[in-house]
Amino acid sequence: xxxxxxxxxxxxxxxxxxxxxxxxxxxxxxxxxxxxxxxxxxxxxxxxxxxxxxxxxxxxxxxxxxxxxxxxxxxxxxxxxxxxxxxxxxxxxxxxxxxxxxxxxxxxxxxxxxxxxxxxxxxxxxxxxxxxxxxxxxxxxxxxxxxxxxxxxxxxxxxxxxxxxxxxxxxxxxxxxxxxxxxxxxxxxxxxxxxxxxxxxxxxxxxxxxxxxxxxxxxxxxxxxxxxxxxxxxxxxxxxxxxxxxxxxxxxxxxxxxxxxxxxxxxxxxxxxxxxxxxxxxxxxxxxxxxxxxxxxxxxxxxxxxxxxxxxxxxxxxxxxxxxxxxxxxxxxxxxxxxxxxxxxxx
Numbered sequence: 001x002x003x004x005x006x007x008x009x010x011x012x013x014x015x016x017x018x019x020x021x022x023x024x025x026x027x028x029x030x031x032x033x034x035x036x037x038x039x040x041x042x043x044x045x046x047x048x049x050x051x052x053x054x055x056x057x058x059x060x061x062x063x064x065x066x067x068x069x070x071x072x073x074x075x076x077x078x079x080x081x082x083x084x085x086x087x088x089x090x091x092x093x094x095x096x097x098x099x100x101x102x103x104x105x106x107x108x109x110x111x112x113x114x115x116x117x118x119x120x121x122x123x124x125x126x127x128x129x130x131x132x133x134x135x136x137x138x139x140x141x142x143x144x145x146x147x148x149x150x151x152x153x154x155x156x157x158x159x160x161x162x163x164x165x166x167x168x169x170x171x172x173x174x175x176x177x178x179x180x181x182x183x184x185x186x187x188x189x190x191x192x193x194x195x196x197x198x199x200x201x202x203x204x205x206x207x208x209x210x211x212x213x214x215x216x217x218x219x220x221x222x223x224x225x226x227x228x229x230x231x232x233x234x235x236x237x238x239x240x241x242x243x244x245x246x247x248x249x250x251x252x253x254x255x256x257x258x259x260x261x262x263x264x265x266x267x268x269x270x271x272x273x274x275x276x277x278x279x280x281x282x283x284x285x286x287x288x289x290x291x292x293x294x295x296x297x298x299x300x301x302x303x304x305x306x307x308x309x310x311x312x313x314x315x316x317x318x319x320x321x322x323x324x325x326x327x328x329x330x331x332x333x334x335x336x337x338x339x340x341x342x343x344x345x346x347x
Contacts, residue, residue, distance in 0.1 A: 037067050041169075041178055041186060050170040050204060052127030057096055057200045057238075057329070057344055058174035059167060062106075063189035065089040091189060095124060097329030097345040103132045103165065114141040116150060120163075128168065134161045174201040195219055196330055203239045203342065210241075213332060213342070217325050224292040225326035231295075232264035235331055235343035243338035250339065253281060260343065262287075269297065279306050283315065296320045 050056050065088075090106040103122040108115045116139050120132035134157075137150035154161045169178040174197055179187045193201060195216045202212035222230055237258040242251055257274040267288060273281040283302035287295040297320055302313040325332040331343040 034069075037188070038186075041188065044178055045168045047169070050172060050174070053167040053170035053177070054095075054124050054126065054128055054130050056170065056174075056204075058170060058197065058204060059177070060093050060095060061174075061191045061194070061197055063091045063093070063177060063191045065091065065187060066190055067186075067188040069184070069186045091187070093122075093130075095122060095130070097347065099347060103130060112142055114139065114143075116140075118150065125164070128166045130165045130167075132163055132165065134163075172201075172205050174204060196327075199330070199342070200238075209239060213340070216330075217332065220325045220327075222326040225323035225331075226289045226291065226293055226295045228262070228264055228267055228289070230326055231323065231331075232262045234346045235260045235262070236346050237341060237343050239342040241340040243335070245337050259346070267295070279304065281305075281313070283313075287321075290320065293323050294320050295323070 050058055053059050088108040090108065092102075092104040092106060094103075095101045101122045101124075102119055104117055104119045106115055106117050116137065118134060118137040120134045122130055122132045125131050134152075134154050136154065137152060138147040139150060140147050163182040165179050165181055167177060167179045169176075171177070175191050175193055177187075177189045177191075179189070181187065191197075195212070199209070199212040199216055202209045225231060237260070240254060242254050253273040253275070259272045261270040261272070263269075267286065269285040269287050271281075271283040271285070273283075275281060281302060281304055283299065285297050285299045287297045290296045297318065299315060299317045299319075302315050304311040304313060319336040321336070322334045323331065324334055329345050331341075331345070333341050333343070335341070
């Protein structure tokens with residue numbers, strides 16, 4: 001089994017993690033780097049990172065490979081490219097808010113030459129595991145106006161094109177990850193966060209959330225977020241800030257698993273709150289678009305559901321919700337009483 005450190009700072013960071021930093025200016029042997037990194041990996045895996053990392057939005061994004069082990073069973077791509085320092089290796093993960101979830105491995109040769117991108121259809125099997133099946137790959141050379149297919153017949157490979165990736169540690173900041181592949185490979189990766197990932201990081205750590213929201217709002221890519229064409233779907237609440245005069249039901253269910261379903265044809269709203277397994281609250285409302293960012297809302301009642309038993313809850317009212325930010329994955333909105341909500345789309 002071969003160990004490959006992909007970046008110059010890798011050995012230093014590894015030793016800092018294990019408390020065994022070498023003297024400044026010394027040059028550690030590759031064998032020492034491998035041993036120290038393995039110790040650091042085990043130490044981090046024993047710590048508590050993000051719970052169910054494969055289901056967290058923090059796992060999405062473009063990750064750069066810092067370190068990997070390369071077993072004898074590694075794929076030809078791994079054996080050919082991963083150990084070459086002239087190439088940068090990335091992994092791109094897109095799982096949520098899309099009908100085509102994917103995990104892609106990207107080898108960047110240089111800014112002038114281009115890259116090789118190997119893509120796989122993906123699905124989340126558990127809190128740790130992502131299943132994938134490679135189905136396409138191509139070279140994108142800067143000097144050619146078209147992509148050159150990578151000559152591997154994935155459809156003919158059968159189970160050889162399939163695999164899984166277990167994330168054994170994802171930092172609460174969302175920018176450091178340790179994963180293990182089905183062939184025994186260990187991957188240590190790091191990413192630079194875009195504004196959306198900064199928001200997920202802030203929510204995960206419960207720090208500077210309003211600051212992250214304020215940074216993201218000016219980047220809203222949707223001209224008319226109140227339109228059902230872009231708003232319709234199922235949204236999971238990941239964070240909220242309740243106004244002092246929010247209704248009693250909203251305050252009571254704050255912090256519980258919650259979803260909102262927006263009907264694509266009528267604009268009807270259905271809020272679902274899971275109080276505990278088997279018991280949930282369902283509130284219904286109608287909404288009408290009143291501006292490019294606002295929908296007027298009329299609450300039509302609610303009910304507690306326990307199995308087949310349904311208990312009416314008397315709650316009515318009118319108000320509005322302003323859609324402050326909307327893209328294919330994230331929705332930020334503010335109610336008429338000032339409550340702020342962050343949702344992510346579920347397919």
